[in-house]
Amino acid sequence: MAEFLAYLIAGLATGAIYALAAIGFTLVWQTSQTINFAQGEFVMLPAILILAAVKLAGLPVWAAAILGIAAFIALFGWGFKLVIVDPMIRHGVLPLAIATMALSIIMKEGAKDGFSAEAQRFPSLVPQETVSFLGISISLQHIAIIIVACLAIGALQWFVTRTKTGRQMQASAQNPNVALILGIPVAQMVMLTFLINAALAALASILISPIYLAKFSNGEVIGLFAFIAAIVGGFNQVRGALAGGLIVGVIDSLAAAYISTSYRLAVPLVLLVVIILIKPEGLFGRKEERGV
């Protein structure tokens, strides 16, 4: 039992990161009805920018973190919407999806050529120590990831459902034309969504990079698992992304422990297929109808 709990907590920590990234998928989906295939790279890049500010500009870590996160949110929140989403969405969702694929490659190769192809050590906010609980050793880093991610997602959920701006965001996502008639500044709400997505990605990057090490290719795995998590939980619900992320993280951990490391990637994919066959809208998603 103690062993199972250890795997469960490790899975929840990884799943919390997937959830943060998966929420990005749902936010972009709700505002632009498309999939951001660069979402994994959105989680990879902030850590690289912070390290670049430390190594190339000689800044202390705290200053580099502020600068790196601010630069990332400006470039990949505000800039992403203005430079990629706005021009491409007029031509339909498919060109936009393809544009995000191109962005993914550019971000990855840019990080590799502009900074380093090698993995880099990334400072951790909490020590690499363990605490004992119910006979198992639990990593402080894992606890911190779970708490911080859950707080961030909880705060987002509160903001979206309990504040006026949050409700305006929801209204803009559900029916932008009606929202506009009601006087909601839809363009600003959509921009806010992209800024939140970038901030969550930066948070995920800071939490996971001490464990995975900062590397240009980190986005591949995170992006794939977050995508699966978003589909499993429901692409149009923040709480769905949260649940999907945690489920995928736990399944991944248990698969590595009880099946095989070689097949750990296959198990979440099998789950994805099962969910699509049984409940295509995801565990917590709502059915959407489209006119064609």
Add this chain to the structure above:
Amino acid sequence: MKQSILMLGIATAAALALPAAAQEKIKLVNVVELSGAGATAGTNWKNGIDLAVADINARGGILGRQIEIVHYDTQTNPGNTRAAVQRAIDEGTYAVLGPVFSGPIGASMQIAQRAEIAQIVGGEAAGLTRQGNQYLFRTSLSQSAAMPKIAAYLKNTVKASSVTVVWVNNDFGKGGRDAILPELQKAGIRVAADISTEQGQADFAADAIKVKNANADAVFVYLNEEESARFLRAAKQQGVDKPMVGETTLLGAKVIELAGDAANGVRGHVGLSIDAPVPAFQEFGRKFQARFNYASDHNGLKGYMAVAMVKWATEKQKKFDRKGLADTLRGATITPAEEPGIMITTKIEANGDLDRESFLAEVENGKQIIKATLPMINP
């Protein structure tokens, strides 16, 4: 007027001489992992080569000809490696240097063999030199040479009666696992758990929990550089407190840098190290640090030695003969007195394996400390 004619003559002579000087260069192509899972190992190997080429060229080159070095990135992909080796041969390389990862070496070595061109590699998988390839040469000890030393170390120094084996599921890792298991059995050490991991794996939490629950006396870790660091960090996060024992890679400078505190206490056998009590290794380490601003791992030393092997064999045969280069290297013993770039007496077996002194080391306060020097197996 006379002065103008003289200047014109000098300029013309210089212009005519330039292409001739360019032709004098000897081309070496390095096919290596500069991105992908092998980027850390490959970058060190490449930098070691660049340092050797700079040193040799500064001393007049090989038989009076300067070396022109070209690097091709394989992206740690066997298909790309095959294409790059073929391209290197088509472009007239004198010898193929690299790659470092055993899988891509296995996928590409037949191409150099067919072209009868020496391929000097950084791989350690035992199987590479068991295929009768007369053109393949290592720069590191093979697993079949290193693993008996590890098993003896586990038994005699660590006093382990049970060991958990953690290995990476690629040619390097499988070769290491297949080589260590019989040696552990011979030493009377029980394998408590046999844990396979994947190349490029990022999350080692589940593996670390497995290691902890196996509760063996020691853990033998045989992973590539980045994965070694991630595993050590995960093991620390899960409170694994058993001795971590490895072979060269686990104690490498890059692993120590990436793993941070989690690397302290790691111990094992190292084939090459800039911290070894060999003045030439330490001098290399200083030069490498000065040029590249970080500490070289064993792959940097291997890259440097690869070029030294080419230089020694070429000067030995007194001509630039591609096939002759391989013939000269096979069965040779190179001493630092003959070729300073080799740094330590190195015996090349008929199958391309190496024999030379090696070391037992431990990581203390973020630094690799050499504890003992082990003799050559067949001096």
